[in-house]
Structures are given as C-alpha cells and as structure tokens.
Amino acid sequence: MMNIAANTLRQTINKKFTVQQVRHLNLLEFQSKDLLQKYNVAIQKFKVLDNSSKDVEVLKQFECPEYVVKAQILAGGRGKGVFDNGFKGGVHITTKKDDVLSLSKKMIGNRLITKQTPKSGIMVKKVMVARSVNIVRETYLCILLDREHNGPVLIASPAGGVDIEAVAEETPEKIKTIPLNIDKPIPHETLVEVAKFLEFKGDTIETCAQEIQKLFDLFKAVDAVQIEINPLAETDKGEVISVDAKLNFDDNAQYRQKEIFAMDISEEEADPREVEAEKHNLNYVAMDGNIGCLVNGAGLAMATMDIIKLNGGEPANFLDVGGGVKEDQVLKAFEILTSDPKVKGILVNVFGGIVNCATIANGVVAASKKLSLNVPLVVRLEGTNVEEARKILQNSGLPIQTAADLDDAAQKAVAALN
16 A cells, blocks of 8 residues: 555655645745644644734743744745845744844844845744754655545655655655545554654654644645645654644635635745746746746646756746746746846746747747846747747847757756756
8 A cells, every 4th residue: 555656756746846836825834833733733832923012922921941933934044044134044043032032123024035035035024933842853744636646645754854855766765655535534554554654663653643644634624735744753752743834725725715815925025036927927936956947837847847857957946937928928937037046047848739939939039138148048849830939049149059859958958057
C-alpha cells in the first residue's frame, strides 16, 4: 500500500507547485496556525502583535521561558532578511518579554527584504510571537490532491525541515506516498505505520497517528488542496507539533469557506509582482531560481519548470499568460520578470492553440526593445501562425535564440547562463 515508485512521487511533488500556482488565497503563518488550532492540531502557543495599544495586554497574558518573534509576510528567508529601516532579521529569539515589544516595533510598519521578495521588500503589518520549543527531531508530512490518484495522497518523510524535493531526488527511500479515501478516516493501522516510518517511538507513535488524522480532518473540512507540515516535530517533552504549516485551498469552495477567504492578505502585504500580474490577468508566482519563465497554461508551465530542472537549471518563477493573451500583457509579463534581480535569463515557451504565436512574437520583440533587455532570451513557439511568428523573431534584429522543441529550449536557456 505504501510503496509507490519514486518517479510517481516526484510527479506528485511537482504537482504541488501547480496547486500553489493556480490558487489565489494567501494566508500568513499565524492565520494557518489559527486554522490548525481550531481543529485541535498541536501547535506552539502564539500571540499576534500589530503595534496597537492592545499589544502590552496581549503579552501580559503570554508567559514563556523563551519567545520566537517572527515578522508575518509571504516570503521565505525572513531570518536573514533586512528591513528598510536597517534592522536585521525577521525572526528573533529572546527570553525577555520587554524585548518582544521592542523587536516587534522595529518590524511592524517597515518593509522586510529577503531573497524571495522584490527589491523594495514587503510591508510587515503583524508579528507572531510563539512559544519556543526544544525540537528533538524534524519530520515532513503533506496531504494534497493528486490527479493521478483521483483524490488526496499523504506524503511522509523522516527527513523534515529541509527541501523535500532534494530528499525525493537524493534519498527516495526516505519518502512514502499513500493514497487516501476522502470519504473515510485514515485506517488506524496506516496511521501507526506512517508514524513508525517517521521514526516516532513509544507513546509518540500514537500521538503522531492522532495528529495525522486531525490534519486529514482539517484538509476535508476546509476544502484544502494542500496541507504541508514542515517540520512535524518531536519535542524534548514528547510532544508532536506542527511547527510550520502551508495551506492552499480550492477557489471553487469560496462560497462555503467565506470565513477563510475573508482572511486573505491585503495587496500591501503581498508580493507586488503577484499583485501587478493579477491586475493584468496573469498568474505569477516567484520562486528561487534564475531562469524566468513565460508560458501559456499551467500544465505546460509545470512541464517547462521540470525540464529546466532536469537540464541543471532552476526556474525563477511560474508565469502563465493564459489563452487570450494580448501584446500589452506580454510586455507586462516581461516587466514583471525583469523586476526580479535573480533573473539572469528568460525562457518563453508557448503552444499556440487559442493563442496566436504571432501575437506572442510581436509582444516579445516590443518588450525586448522597450526594456532594453540585457539577459539571454530563448523562445520556443509552436502552433497557430508559428511560421509568421518565427519570421517576426528572425527579422527583429535582436539576439533572440529560437528553439525547435521544449528540451532544446531548456538546454539553450541553461547553457546561456554557464
């Protein structure tokens, strides 16, 4: 039941990106913890500060031996980030309650700049203060919807707190994937088997089993498409705690999850590139790589990112221009891509069904000229009016590399950076 081929797992993990890329509801860390707490999932005790007059009273009721103070933005790398006021670090640990207030005041109302944010950073409006716990071990647990299994699957690994894709690639034996029946609880024997695979011992086996079932109950109750816990940690007191959680929801369930969708963050707190993309009917999600991607369709975008990685590169983003894209949207897409300082090359991959390849080509040429593009550009077009599109690119006088197919395009994009 638990042994599914490693390539299936990799596909499942890659699908995780697709799930994230097509969902528009974004929750901050403390909001995700609120939901977990509502469904009795074990988490660290926490409070939220917002620089209001209530902060002092909130902290009076929160006694801890040690506090973790975390700026609340939707971006990774907070611990090593720098605020626009010069204050360093979006994550701090202290044993002094007075320090909690002073730290929060240096964060709230300022923009935090990390490796995943735009140059200007993202505004911090709230700070989460959590009880520090002594973690003995970190494991990984994820429940997500999977098309291949026509339902939810559970992904578990004893190697938590790290990049799960790296674990899947380097040590696939450390990952288990289990199809779940959405209409029934997870069988107890399966819960115990997973807990043992996660290397819990003694009483913590049953504790872990109960936590997994609670997470599955939450998954179904809130119409989630993904709940990722990394890490699911064991503490020195024998607790099993969901330390960090990422939740994604089915947009089609908004009508019955109004309370959750009302929690969506403001534009000021979001990545401005994602906000700008949405205004122009583009789907954009920033990632950590250096090859910017402009693609039409979520499935083709996923395949493009896969092949970039298979050829040794790293995608910098997901950007789906959709089926009715116009030239001005292509220009806006290039503006968004080039606003990311990590982007050192761009790969355009478009299959023209509804999309007219000539429209894409004209947009690419216009954007390259207007923005004085100074990074390598590889374009692969196929489909409607592709011959006209190729002539437009060839006659542009620009150093645009064209590709015969997706594999050729990925190889050229990666090679251009080496």
